[in-house]
Amino acid sequence: xxxWRPNAQSRLAQAALDLYEEQGFENTTVAEIAxxxxxxxxxxxRHFADKREVLFAGxxxxxxxxxxxxxxxxxxxxxxxxxxxxxxxxxxxxDRHEFAIRRQRVIAASPDLREREVMKLAAVATALxxxxxxxxxxxxxxxxxxxxxxxxxxxxxERWVDQASAGDLRELIRESLNELRTLAGS
Amino acid sequence: xxxWRPNAQSRLAQAALDLYEEQGFENTTVAEIAxxxxxxxxxxxRHFADKREVLFAGxxxxxxxxxxxxxxxxxxxxxxxxxxxxxxxxxxxxDRHEFAIRRQRVIAASPDLREREVMKLAAVATALxxxxxxxxxxxxxxxxxxxxxxxxxxxxxERWVDQASAGDLRELIRESLNELRTLAGS
DNA sequence: CGAGCAATGTCAGTTACTGACATGACAGTA
DNA sequence: TACTGTCATGTCAGTAACTGACATTGCTCG
Numbered sequence: 001x002x003x004w005r006p007n008a009q010s011r012l013a014q015a016a017l018d019l020y021e022e023q024g025f026e027n028t029t030v031a032e033i034a035x036x037x038x039x040x041x042x043x044x045x046r047h048f049a050d051k052r053e054v055l056f057a058g059x060x061x062x063x064x065x066x067x068x069x070x071x072x073x074x075x076x077x078x079x080x081x082x083x084x085x086x087x088x089x090x091x092x093x094x095d096r097h098e099f100a101i102r103r104q105r106v107i108a109a110s111p112d113l114r115e116r117e118v119m120k121l122a123a124v125a126t127a128l129x130x131x132x133x134x135x136x137x138x139x140x141x142x143x144x145x146x147x148x149x150x151x152x153x154x155x156x157x158e159r160w161v162d163q164a165s166a167g168d169l170r171e172l173i174r175e176s177l178n179e180l181r182t183l184a185g186s
Numbered sequence: 187x188x189x190w191r192p193n194a195q196s197r198l199a200q201a202a203l204d205l206y207e208e209q210g211f212e213n214t215t216v217a218e219i220a221x222x223x224x225x226x227x228x229x230x231x232r233h234f235a236d237k238r239e240v241l242f243a244g245x246x247x248x249x250x251x252x253x254x255x256x257x258x259x260x261x262x263x264x265x266x267x268x269x270x271x272x273x274x275x276x277x278x279x280x281d282r283h284e285f286a287i288r289r290q291r292v293i294a295a296s297p298d299l300r301e302r303e304v305m306k307l308a309a310v311a312t313a314l315x316x317x318x319x320x321x322x323x324x325x326x327x328x329x330x331x332x333x334x335x336x337x338x339x340x341x342x343x344e345r346w347v348d349q350a351s352a353g354d355l356r357e358l359i360r361e362s363l364n365e366l367r368t369l370a371g372s
Numbered sequence: 373c374g375a376g377c378a379a380t381g382t383c384a385g386t387t388a389c390t391g392a393c394a395t396g397a398c399a400g401t402a
Numbered sequence: 403t404a405c406t407g408t409c410a411t412g413t414c415a416g417t418a419a420c421t422g423a424c425a426t427t428g429c430t431c432g
Binding site: 190194225 | 410411412414
């Protein structure tokens with residue numbers, strides 16, 4: 001006999017996603033989530049800072065981007081290095097397409113969740129800029145590149161989850177990047 | 187004799203900014219803000235959707251950007267039209283430099299407020315994209331241009347409030363835009 | 373066997389936010 | 403002048419997010 005059922009955190013995350021999907025984010029109480037996971041409300045808040053964070057926990061996404069940037073060849077330009085980061089993140093998400101679609105539908109349905117998502121992506125942009133600075137990129141080029149890169153990612157990701165049959169995320173990223181090049185030149 | 191003291195909304199906004207500055211956003215209750223404005227908590231929530239929104243009310247900023255985009259000559263490229271919008275917003279803020287600095291310091295000190303600010307800017311980017319689409323710009327160029335333009339603005343604005351003695355906001359915007367051109371070409 | 377620890381539970385409290393209803397001038401109208 | 407509606411505000415009660423303090427439970431290690 002184990003002391004407690006294992007994976008409390010992921011049970012909570014699973015219950016939360018299910019409930020947000022079934023009845024909406026605002027109509028779901030933390031007590032309900034905890035109950036479905038067989039835990040108490042207090043325990044929920046030990047695992048997640050707030051009711052929104054349960055959909056955004058785990059920093060693997062940001063980590064993969066940073067790793068991609070850091071691992072890019074020294075000769076790469078700022079944009080090329082950032083693109084290497086996006087590509088790494090694309091690889092990470094590739095096999096979670098269905099999950100990404102479900103999660104994104106839930107987020108899109110709630111202003112509170114959208115707000116948190118925007119914030120998270122902004123934080124990634126900041127971290128990306130930091131990684132570029134480590135590579136010797138000066139300001140404001142680093143910050144600007146970080147934000148523009150995240151715009152490219154957001155654009156590609158949106159198309160990826162919109163069409164259920166979507167193609168490769170990493171290819172969509174390359175397409176968005178080409179769009180950007182066209183625009184900025186004019 | 188007037189029925190009630192006038193400008194309830196701006197009194198609340200003023201009291202809120204003062205209190206957030208004095209004791210921090212998290213340590214300030216809505217009841218305190220209302221009391222300082224000579225009103226009740228309930229009335230606060232009739233004027234502002236939530237405790238954060240009091241620093242973000244009034245859509246003049248977004249409106250000026252959209253007006254600038256809409257008023258750009260037909261021959262202008264997407265980026266040029268977006269830049270016209272940023273320029274209009276720059277003109278709007280020009281004479282509120284000190285206020286912008288105070289407000290930005292308060293926002294920077296609170297994660298909740300930063301989150302709301304990021305969301306607001308994202309909403310402006312979306313509206314900007316919409317204005318571009320009205321001009322005939324197709325997707326994903328419109329969305330991408332909207333977001334990139336807001337990155338440029340954010341970058342310029344940040345430098346504008348950082349240095350108290352800063353130069354012209356509109357000139358900083360032009361500089362940021364040139365930075366972007368350099369980056370995107372590489 | 374006992375001490376300590378780590379994850380959870382219990383409980384009480386604060387505060388953001390909401391709905392329902394009351395109130396107090398003022399505006400127009402008979 | 404009295405009557406009535408309206409609009410901004412006040413009052414009050416309630417829900418639910420979040421927090422701090424303390425108790426509990428089994429496991430682990432000596």
